[in-house]
Amino acid sequence: MDCKRLKSQIYEYLDNELKADDLQHVTEHLSTCAECQKMYEEIKKNWDALGVLPKVEPSPNYMSQFWSEVATRQSIVEKISERSRQMFLTWKMVPVYVSLCIAISVFSIRNYVEFDQSRRIMAEMSQDEIEMVEYIELAENYELIDEIEFFEDFEIIQNMDELKVTQG
Amino acid sequence: MVGFLFKDNKTDQYLDDPDVKLMLKFKEEEDPKVFEELMSKNFSRIMNFIYRFVADRELAEDLTQEVFIKIYNSASNYYPRSKFKTWAFTIARNISLNELRKNKGATVSLDKPFKYGEDDISLQVEDKTVTRPDDAIIKGELVDAVDKAINELPSNQRTAILLIRYEGFSYEEVARTMNTTVSAVKSLLSRARETLKEKLADIVSG
Numbered sequence: 617m618d619c620k621r622l623k624s625q626i627y628e629y630l631d632n633e634l635k636a637d638d639l640q641h642v643t644e645h646l647s648t649c650a651e652c653q654k655m656y657e658e659i660k661k662n663w664d665a666l667g668v669l670p671k672v673e674p675s676p677n678y679m680s681q682f683w684s685e686v687a688t689r690q691s692i693v694e695k696i697s698e699r700s701r702q703m704f705l706t707w708k709m710v711p712v713y714v715s716l717c718i719a720i721s722v723f724s725i726r727n728y729v730e731f732d733q734s735r736r737i738m739a740e741m742s743q744d745e746i747e748m749v750e751y752i753e754l755a756e757n758y759e760l761i762d763e764i765e766f767f768e769d770f771e772i773i774q775n776m777d778e779l780k781v782t783q784g
Numbered sequence: 785m786v787g788f789l790f791k792d793n794k795t796d797q798y799l800d801d802p803d804v805k806l807m808l809k810f811k812e813e814e815d816p817k818v819f820e821e822l823m824s825k826n827f828s829r830i831m832n833f834i835y836r837f838v839a840d841r842e843l844a845e846d847l848t849q850e851v852f853i854k855i856y857n858s859a860s861n862y863y864p865r866s867k868f869k870t871w872a873f874t875i876a877r878n879i880s881l882n883e884l885r886k887n888k889g890a891t892v893s894l895d896k897p898f899k900y901g902e903d904d905i906s907l908q909v910e911d912k913t914v915t916r917p918d919d920a921i922i923k924g925e926l927v928d929a930v931d932k933a934i935n936e937l938p939s940n941q942r943t944a945i946l947l948i949r950y951e952g953f954s955y956e957e958v959a960r961t962m963n964t965t966v967s968a969v970k971s972l973l974s975r976a977r978e979t980l981k982e983k984l985a986d987i988v989s990g
Binding site for chain 1: 823856931
């Protein structure tokens with residue numbers, strides 16, 4: 617092993633990350649090359665120096681604090697679910713739910729009746745009449761679209777190129 | 785209930801991890817004492833890791849509580865997909881980085897160097913190989929210099945250095961914790977070491 621290769625593996629050697637054969641080569645080289653040995657000692661000195669950092673300790677009651685925090689959060693969740701249960705699952709809410717059900721039913725029935733009526737009318741109409749109705753609907757849609765300002769702008773955007781040519 | 789969907793060979797390889805066993809035991813039995821055992825084994829090291837980001841003892845303890853609350857809440861759906869420590873430190877790292885984002889620049893401990901000799905601090909590693917100057921002032925200077933040098937590292941480099949130097953993680957474990965590759969970890973460590981070497985050159989050599 618040469619010094620260049622050792623240099624590339626020195627940190628992995630320090631971190632015990634080398635495979636057995638590489639480890640053997642590095643160990644052998646370090647025992648014979650004074651310069652690499654010196655470099656390794658320098659690196660190790662720096663690495664060891666990081667070990668002086670002080671350590672903080674948790675408070676003696678950290679465990680009980682944890683359980684009380686868990687209990688607090690659980691009680692908050694329970695309170696919220698209890699409150700929503702109280703809010704939505706009480707006799708007071710029955711009229712609201714009944715009114716909602718009636719409104720939905722009335723709306724559905726009305727829609728169904730309207731749909732059924734138009735289906736019957738269509739069934740009685742001839743093919744020409746159906747086409748005419750469709751044309752009228754189409755014309756009404758065009759009128760509506762024409763009134764929307766966005767499409768006016770869209771027309772300008774579409775004609776931008778022509779405008780540029782004219783300006784040029 | 786849906787455990788069989790997730791159960792695979794990858795899951796089995798982590799079953800030897802004692803902390804994974806504890807998590808599974810807690811999931812099964814819901815015995816608080818099992819969770820307390822897990823906490824007592826890991827609380828202090830996670831708190832110290834977070835402390836290196838937020839530089840505030842109380843805040844570090846609160847955030848560590850947060851880490852364990854997340855672990856506690858996910859116990860009912862827990863399936864081991866990594867070693868316990870890589871999972872826990874991933875949560876700790878995310879919480880620390882969120883805290884840093886919340887208080888940009890306010891939590892770096894440059895203005896608050898460690899007061900050596902305070903009651904609540906002790907040495908991180910009883911490292912017999914460290915040359916210890918007898919003079920407490922020189923020792924205090926070294927502590928301040930190392931603290932400052934580590935605090936000034938970008939958060940990714942800092943995470944890698946902390947996990948390797950103080951937690952004894954392998955490159956593979958750091959990569960999993962940081963959700964990156966082993967070669968990216970090597971590169972982060974190499975840059976961090978170069979910076980630390982430059983910043984500590986005077987005090988360590990001297």
